[in-house]
Amino acid sequence: MKKKYSIFALVKNSLSYHENWQRAWRDPEPKSRYDAVIVGGGGHGLATAYYLAKEHNLKNIAVVEKGWIGGGNTGRNTTIIRSNYLWDASAGMYDHALKIWENLSQELNYNVMFSQRGVMNLAHNQHDVRELKRRTHANRLNGIDCEWLNVEQVKKFCPIINCSPNIRYPVMGSTLQRRAGTARHDAVAWGYARGADAMGVDIIQNCEVKGIKRNGDSIEGIETTKGFIKTQKVGVVAAGHSSVIANMAGLRLPLESKPLQALVSEPIKPIIDTVVMSNAVHAYVSQSDKGELVIGAGTDSYISYTQKGTHEIVEGTLKAILELYPIFSRLRMLRQWGGVVDICPDASPIISKTSIKGLYFNCGWGTGGFKATPGSGHLFAHTMAKDEPHALNEAFNINRFISGDLVDEHGAAAVAH
């Protein structure tokens, strides 16, 4: 039984110098067999395990992670959460996630610092205006909050944006989703890990999958660096390395893996209170609770598995940042890093069964998977437990790349895919 976190617990534990806190999760060795194994201990994988245990009554579950939990894109993204997607399928799925976010800290008893400070998407040309208005109308009719702001309203909502009509690509308006915002990325992984562990899920770190054992068209288990694990259900949530795992099962996925970069400034006192994204000039920025400006850059133009990108991408992004926020010129970049993102041709994810019985994939989140973490885990758990998709992830099946029934979200994706 996990002890509840609260201010009272903090005060109580301070009396014993915090020496009596429990482990947030155990550090078990793998058992020889599990009812289900999740490959990949990022936010999506841990959430999947959490919901499998919580809502589908599976108790004998393991999450195997090559490195440390939350060490992939969960701990490398710019923490933006929103659901203002164009198509019904995406809007439904991302808003499902957003609704879970709204109560996640309380549900997990772990403060994931979900902060609904709003997300703006700026328009810089006629084409942007048309497409963003289209998205606003679609969101409204899907029951998702989204407003169109004209330039005066943009300036009022976020005064530091350079709204001068004389800049190279003047701001012509913006969408605003007020329910959108940010969360503390590491806390999401840790909160789900703690919650899953409390229900008996084994979280096994430093355990790399080396092979997938099949018997004909069914799964028999996985080979790992900690030995063979027998299981009939394997859910792969391995982001940039999904194709590598798929390859072990003899599957090919329609994914490309590329480094995506981000950077932060040194911490400064609050200067920007919302999230501002701009596709046309490619800059997006928010400020963390610690005070750092968190800035998302783009993907490299070539395929790679390295978690670092090229300098030119960072330079290009900062160019755009200074175009929109000339006051940031003297601030300093503190740290830059990269993550390997797995990109589908239609910029939408795969949450799906496969042609191999018991093998499921949750991947292809590309440049924007963090926002979906709770919803993704919830729907993937359903798919794995029932061996059929939830209504909300039906559209994200892997067969759409055969049928052509794509969910093209290039317009709504933050980083051009």
Add this chain to the structure above:
Amino acid sequence: MSNEYRLSSGGQINRSESISFKFNGRTFHGYKGDTLASALLANGIHLVGRSFKYHRPRGIFSSGVEEPNALVQIIKDQGKTDPNLRATQIEIYEGLNATSQNCWPSVNFDLGSINNLFSPIIPAGFYYKTFMWPANLWENVYEYFIRRAAGLGKSPTKKDPDNYDHIYYHCEVLIVGAGPAGLVAAKIAANAGKKVLLVDERPNFGGNLNFSNKDYNKINGLTPLEWIKKTCLDLENNKNIKILNRTSVAAYHNYNYLIMVQNLTDHLADKDKNDQIRQRLWKVRAKKVILATGSIERPMIFDCNDRPGIMLSSAVRKYANTYGVKCGNNISFFTNNDDAYETAITLHNKGVKINSIIDIREKSNADLPKKCDELGIKIYWKSAVIYTEGYKKINNIHVMSLSKDNSSVIGNKLKINCDLLCVSGGYTPAVHLFTQSGGKLEYNEKKHYFFPKKNTLYQISIGSCNGTFGLKNIISEAQEKTREFLSIKEVDRLDVLTPKGGDFENIWLLPSNKISGKTKSFVDYQNDSTANDIKLALREGFKSIEHVKRYTTTGMATDQGKIANMHALGIISEITNTKLGELGTTTFRPPYSPITFGALVGRNVGKFFDITRKTPMHDWHEKNNAKFEDVGQWKRAWYYPSDKESMYDAVQRESKAARTSAGILDASTLGKIDIQGSDASEFLNRVYTNAWSKLAIGKCRYGLMLNDDGMVYDDGVTTRLDENHYIMTTTTGGAATVMGKLEDFLQTEWPELKVYLTSVTDHFATISVCGPHSKKILEKVTQSIDYSDDNFPHMSFKHGLIDKIKCRVMRISFTGELSYEINIQANYGQSVWEKCMSVGREYGITPYGTEAMHLLRAEKGFIIVGQETDGTVTPVDLQMDWIVSKKKYDFIGKRSLYRSDTMREDRKQYVGLLTNDPKEILEEGAQIVAEVKSKPPMDMIGHVTSSYYSPNLNKSIALAVVKNGKKLKGKRLYIPMKNKTIEVTVSDTIFLDKEGKRLNA
């Protein structure tokens, strides 16, 4: 209080040049050559800042880039203010105005220090455990206050007035760091005739040798300063070498590509800046790289090791020798190695009282401790400082003996009064750049540091960054490794004198006489993370070093753990009983030290943010009052309002004129690709959905290009100029990507095709003249073309001359009118345009912009790729089945057109919409439903892609894609707007001249 801590002589400052500056509103004096830190210390100021979390008073700790505490804000005005600068790196200048940050109302009395009282209940990660109840208070109360308490300095609020610059540079040998190792390497490389670049982040060269004790360190009989001076002089006179000071290497990328920032004016007074470039970003590609980045002295981790007046021993030596500043009058030392003794001797010789040296070792037989003993300095062997007192400045230390195994302290507690405690925990090689380059580290169990083991690029590490210590060792290694690396036969021998060193002993976390929960042993000073925080993280299951880092924020402050990281790792390794070599390090991310966004961006700001492409006729448009729209990088004439005309009125007038008299459009921005080669026709067959082999020379054809997924990608007219020569037009926005895609296919998929592509977009000016009078105008503008319909029918082209200049004229139409397009060498564009205007005046020729062009083509139902299509629309969806060849073996996207979903009958299809109220103009992007519900969600079956009021039809028209649209003609649909619902009827997409008679009018 004026420079009372300044020694009467010594240092490299210029004592004849006094400089006044402000700190926290008070005026102080320093000398040319001082840093803000040295000048403050000379004035007896230690307390400079407050820590991030507990707002504890903090003083200057170090003398360089590793400084965690002494962060200040420099203030000039709202546009020119710099947060988070390190006082240890700021060179003072007349008029410098700096303040402490993250404290209120002042650094001396900071209300935020109330956090310190709460520190028992707010350990690492406390925020994950609380602020959850009640849920709605998180954002507005808890987070609000957290955000205001966090952050360090303040952002400027006005535009930066300074300029920044970029430079590309190539060299044979790049040497990073101009300490003794770097200087030796530079001299060898330059003397061997190599093109060398030597950089150092500090203003002066020589590194730590600059402030080494001259009695104990000599090279070829010269004192350190004499040798540095002579070596630098030799280098300056060598034309093979370029030397940059104040230049910090930020990042080491693949293939020896390094990014560095040179500070050019930050150290100058305003009057001397003269609008020079502030900082320059160097992008250096080096054949070989020699890293001589030195090492960083470590602190000691014990209870209350963070007070002002606790400083690194090497820094204290530097302040004394380089700046002539004594950091205290009554000094204690706490050390585990011999280096601290050099500082003690230096200060003793300058007449400063050294009251004690606390050394954790049993003893040392090395030269310097012996000397200290001789000088009568009290040394406490096998002892440790366990506590310090003094809130805003240290005033005494508590000392106890260490047990045999160093796990506890024993015996009596001794209190020693002091006003300065110098700590020295040994040195950590600065391997940041080495690991950024992909190099792998190994841990030396005896010497307790990570050192460069394996690298992949043409590079070496020399000197203390390679784990080599002691002047003699450093210089002989630098000589030998550089010689070998650069394949040089022989180098001059250098005779080095250096003190004989003793062993170094290490305790990551010193024992205390208190229970550990009651101690505050800071590991990361700036972020206030303590040894207990690290223990808590481990206790709670955060096992990986990355987890500990993220949970405790150790190493995540603006110094990125230069001081903290090694001890954090050491403590983790001790507690988890893991060997440090197995534990590894966290990843060293660029930049090595923070760099301004301004430097990273350089000149690419303001109007240089992105190039502006202008057509050859741009000046004319401007003179004629055109409003422009941005289309990609192009400025396109959008509409031409006369005097007080609104956009709506102008567009209506222009559109009407184009159909009733003549219109003229600048179409120069359309992409133009010249295609030549014996397989050019086959190439087009594969690229476009329709067939090209049979297109006669001199004819034009419209083509649709698909993506692999079968969706429309681009369109345009291609003209066959000759047997193996075509000119393709693309959309304006698609020009570059289409060119890239076609090259990609040619080079990777179809290498067998003999086809050569050249982008000629900018080489031609394109003028489109349309309307009933267009033929008459063209006849007068061009010579030697027979415009009769027989000779020059629709969709064909002719060579012509305009005033002896060759041109191409195509008879093609995007408006549905009789229409010609003149293509002429770009530099003649404006004069030909003007000629068209003057010839056309009698026919009422009217320039029209892109908005009228969009309207005119919408009347005819012509699509715009990117407006009617969005990457989800097939040619069949556009009701353009006719353009998709069934006979061709293949074309890009063909396979995808026959997938089950792309074959569906009820896909979204291209239709026209008419509003029931002909005056009602729909909003582009509006969503369409078949059935209106009282509230969302509603089933959306399509959206409006284009919408205009047609002056030629006197009604509102719109284009849309609608689910199953082909079958819905005449059906009523609804557009639910925010405040109203608009009724529309599905129509044909062609609103005007269905028969196409006007093409030949």
